[in-house]
Amino acid sequence: MPDTALDGLRIIELAEGVAGPYCGKLFADLGADVVKVEPPEGDRTRRAGPFKDGEPNPEGSGLFLYLNTNKRGVTADLATDEGREAVLGLLAGADALVTDLYEDDLRALGLDYDDLRERFPALVFTSLTPFGRGGPHGSYRGNAFTSYHASGMSWETPTNQVRDPANQPPLAPGNPQADYMTGATGAAATMGALFQRESTGRGQLVDISGQEANANHIRTTISSVVHNPDLVTGREKVNFDFLVPCSDGYVFLTPYHFDHWWDRFQEIMGEPDWARSEAFLTAADRALNCDAIEPLVHLWSVQYTRAELYQMSLDIGIPCFPVYSPAEMMESTQFKARDFLESVEDPEAGAFVRPGPAALLSETPYRQAGRAPRLGEHNAELLSQPAAEPPAPASGDQRPADRRAAGDLPLSGVRVIDFGWILSVPHSTAWLGALGADVIRIESEHRLDLLRATGMTRGSGGIPGLNRSGPFLGLNYSKRGVTLNLQTDRGKALAKELVSSADIVTMNYAAGVAERLGLGYQDLTAIKPDLIMMFGSPLGQTGPEAHSTGWGPTTLAYTMLPHVTGYPGGTPSSMGGSYPDFVVGVHMAFAMMSALRHRDRTGQGQYIDVAMGETTVAMTPEPLLEWTMSGTDQPMRGNRDPGRAPQGVYPSAGEDRWVAISVEDDEMWAGLRRALGDPEWARDPGLGTLEGRQARHDDIDRELSAWTSSRSPQEAAALLQAEGVAATAVLDGFGLLEDPQLRYRGFFVDIDHPEVGVTASAGIPLRYSETQLHYGSTPLLGQHNREVFTDLVGLEPAEIDQLVEEQVLA
Template sequence: MLSPYRALDLTDEKGLLCGKILADLGAEVIQIEIPSGNTARKIPPFAEGKTNLEHSLFWYAFSAGKKSITLDIESGIGSDNLKKLVRTADFLIESFAPGYLDSTGLGYQTLSRINPGLIMVSISPFGQTGPYRDYKSGDLVSTAMGGMAYCTGEVDRPPVRISLDQTYSQASVHAAAGLLIALNQRARTARGQWVDVSMQASVVRTLHTQLPYWEYSNRIVQRSGIRRFRGGVSTQEIWPCKDGFVSWMFFGGAVGTRQMQYMVEWMDSKGMAGNLTDEIQDWSSLDLTSVSPDKIRFWEQLIGDFFKNHSKQELYEEAVEKRIPLTPLNDVSDVLEDKQLIERNFWTNITYPDLNTEVPYPGFLFITSDKECQPAVKNRAPRLGENNEDIYRELQEVEEEKRHSVIPGGNTRENKPDLAALGGLNVVDFSWAFAGPFIGAYLGDYGANVIKIESNSNLDITRVTSPYKDGISGINRSGCFLVANNSKMSLTLNLKHPKASQIVERLINWADIVVENFGTGVMDRLGLSYEKLREINPKIIMLSATIQGQTGPRASFTGYGWNTVALTGIGNLTGWPDRSPVGTLQAYPDSVVPWFGVVAIVAALDYRRRTGKGQYIDISQYETTCQFLAPLVMDYAVNHNLSTRSGNQSPYAAPHGVYRCQGSDRWCAISVFTEIEWEAFRKTLGYPEWTKEERFSSLQQRKQNEEQLNELVEEWTQKYTPEEITGILQEAGVPAGIVKTNKELFKDPQLEHRGYFQPIEHPEIGKCYQQGWPVILSESPVTIKPAPCLGEHNEYICTRILGLSDEEFVDFFREGVFD
């Protein structure tokens, strides 16, 4: 897809995945490393116990398909060579501390004068400007400051993170999306721009239910262990079974109670439903909010006994057959051996010459109908400086005065007026819930025209999900719907009506993109398969997002984001080693697949602009989330080490935890990665005697005595507020941060500086706040419009966009096409 383009990758662990995504999409990616090697090469786990720069599985996971050169940008020669490379490049990705490149004379303003078409992406903990711009961070601190930690875990223990760095990957995917959106605009203007990516904001973007609960219900969402609050009711999600745990949940509303009915029928077929079949005659009419908590617990006891009598695989296989959204809490070995992934040829084995085994990689970001541009892992991660000879030979041929008279990558100028980054792009959005709608919202906020197709008789589940503005329920008042459907128009359409096809045909002729996330086969049964749409519009790009993809033995599985938390191993990796896994409170993969979906769509648009070819994109929530887990999959395959949840520990930092502070349920996160930071930490505390003890004198010693270390650290933190701890330690150069609630995020000074929460006026609920995005484009600010009321734009779309006469519109209306 991106074969004409060259990217220079100067990132460390915070941005490596961005470069790998570009490499998988076909771009040439040159990893530029200091002579002593990228710091990510020192991150465990290591292959076969070889703890050197060439055997980090973290490095392997996120650097495959790249080239490597060594270059000291602080030296005169190194700086000159980087400038020569910039003349040949389309993209530059970096993750230095804000201001560092400017201090070396290599900031964006300098580089853009050398190459006006350069798109430069800067990934940092909090962004390039603002009160927190100079704060240090790692995964734990970003998870805390972004609000995800506070609501994850159990109420009697500290907030907890997923036991594998996630914020780096989140920021990297947003970086790739921002870069490609900027590329779309460059095709029109011949100008590059600067893309500013915040790790903190990337975390905030995962809180698609927690933030509405504060804004619309003034409710601080707290840790709830294995229970979840959905549809106004608290129910259990994670259940022990004979050989592990499974994820299943019932909740309020027609959809939730239908799942309960299916489960009771299943239990009854095994003689284990107790009196549930007699107690409720019609589950579909049950108002779960009217059921007492004691009654729900009684039902859960019966359900729990049923699960304990079966293995997780037995439960899963039958659930797939019965179309019940139940999944096992997989571990990494289960993921690697999953027959759905194997059937779809998801894993690609890569050979490393000095290892005794091949290394399995997530083989693709998505599957496309155009095999000429299928994303794939091309080759292994490079050795340090492996491509020095070839790249430096090329630099000798770069003339000093050379400039780009046309845009790099083979793009010619279209001389179109300067529009929003995605201005003029037309999207038809058939999606529902969260994962699909976020794709359209992302595109719409950057200028695309997005039409959301809805139904009066089969409402988007988020329209009837609490919280509601002012506590008043209504199909246009749900905070969950508003958070995922901004900047769209709404068209209600009865797709089963014989004459609806006339409207659909006009829509497809108008559209560049179609997005849908129905169950596998639904679009086909509606007569809306890719083949049918392509007959109408040969250049259409269609993306289908499902839990497990369009093919394979479990393609028909219907479920939700929390099911994918379980499938991917995320659920098992979250919690404390001495307790049950707790998973994530939010449906975490609902905030993974949409960002990959945006990447796929905007890359496909660029490919179409160059080739004239549309395509069909099959993207799986399961597979995209597995991209983030690659180091642990490799650790199991290569080292036979099966990772599990480890609280807030990190294998390469100590202290590394969440610590109690002054106040009720107030916490701070602290991460000490280097001996320099440890010395700064000791000095800040005033060198108490325990910091001088041999047992804490090195990282290895601190890891061996981590429990005692955490107790001593917390004795100090409890004397101060989280704000005080953060200020004291950040001033000393130690990564630390407040564990923020959903309430506190709305007043976070860094997010306020970035304009993250934007006030908008909604036609029914009035003023509300809409989230922005983790990426800020220097030439393409977002313009966020409110989510639509149901059918709000029916007449406008039909008469002004699709060209129906007023009489034709009225006829369709009378015949029920818009019901």
């Protein structure tokens, strides 16, 4: 039996930078044979560092070593016939190709999908580009910076911290987080296509857009503006800021959102008189008066250290996490207990620390000891006699023919019982549902999903109702829904009967709750021995801080990302889109499909432990590598980047309208000069180099701002893109709905709902050439009780009526 989930898969990675290599890393770390194809000079991250003692070394770049663990590597010059033939030889034995080359460039090389599909009909061809293939922006140049700003994410970054919009432009994160989102999306989408190939025998094109992969993260914003078009989407602070000062730094803390949290928080503050003011009586009152309540809380909080406030909040179940620097995060007792951070000794890079896996699989753990390939290390092994077939599966590793029925969709025949709620887990199961799985969502009137409950205060079209929450509708499509009161013995028994027919169970209850309900992994595998169970939580199911309470935006503090995200000299910043909830959900989907592939071949189920904090750190290696390799604590850089100049967000015509520009190299600088009409200031020879432009970045910014401010964001971006410069309009939720590229590519899907009618939702951020995803209506509360409990459990109508009356199906 294989000891890795993806044993037997071969992936050819024809990509540089972050997005493609991170996609490949996710496969390689779970056992796939990933062959990295580099140009003769090597992947550009070999030159990115950080380096031991600051000395550049293509074999010692920390970022390259992290992104390319467990891969084999070859070099090929695609400008030559020999180089292209080498790639074709590798593809002869491959299951999938992952590439970040533009469609036009691939076509010129004879390596585009249309060139390959007849020769390699079973090949899954995954394309990762900034704006996706085709459409008015398909050829636009871009990178992580433009993907983030084009997606609506930067419009919400920082979240509820903008006081002066004119001088606080939309903000990018402190590392290329957008590329990690794109890479994770590519990995999950590729797994779906590989499942489809199981039933059809044919591969297909998997088209991933960086813009869409990031816009996926503000799907609740998109749904909010669709269902409530009068919604104000300005950036200026109108609600609670997660950032709370302490005597030694900051925590991300949210005691205001629910009355029971606020009651508990008053207790640890000593029941101050002001906290009982009528102005702060309800959650709505507190939100309306957030500017009054926050300073009062801060006067109290600065008396305590981060550790003290974290522990006090942990004790009473209120979401709170300390904002950690890399050095502080390395001392986390939770990460130490879970062996998450890995100490590495490399002959070229020296000693450093890297993040561990984005998810833990109990029976097929990731390959921890692997390293990245040296430049051209496997040329002799792979290019002299390229494999004609993928590696042979391990003995006994054959998928049983009757394991599950083939169907029109990748996951046809898979059943998922989803006990998850709010964001990350429901998003992961929306992926599975769209890919064809029968997802049955378990809810209860006695513990309403918080997102569903928002429909009572802001329902679709201004009409309140539990079935009318725009954000809930945009997140939970392609599922069936039942209600079960798990506080009753009969409710728990019925849940177990549903599990007996399931392939996968998902949960994100607080640690220990599932076990107390008799629904823990050991309980459920006694019923279904080959079950796959996926559990999501802030910091994992084990360790001294496993009982921490939180959601994406508070857990983010723990991960270093807010420490490096912010305006220069400012305070740590949260990110848009309830980050990182949805990208964690994408990683969950990838992990579940990987485990399902393993089970299909071996009959072995397993437990998947996804800690939101660990997943996010896995996408934020740069600050940790910088600290452990050079002793540098990465500063907040705003929208700038040490490897690109100019790079920034510049004012455009109109109120709070912006364009993002990223000049990657000297060639793009020449293109920017052309787009601007080659003004005299730009002809200065000193600006012809990166170093020269960095030294005069402020001067360039002033000149660029003067040029952009008289043009719309779209006009400025188009003029720059016409000359090959990476640029994009910075979009908000309404801007996304009108964006011609997203509309062309069908990112928004129309779904008919029994109560609100046909409305648009953000779809799953992928395009398959041969597979149409399934988008079914989000269920009404308890909509499928009779159908599910009749068909799967065998209850008679009278029994169902009795269970409703007894508040079991409720």
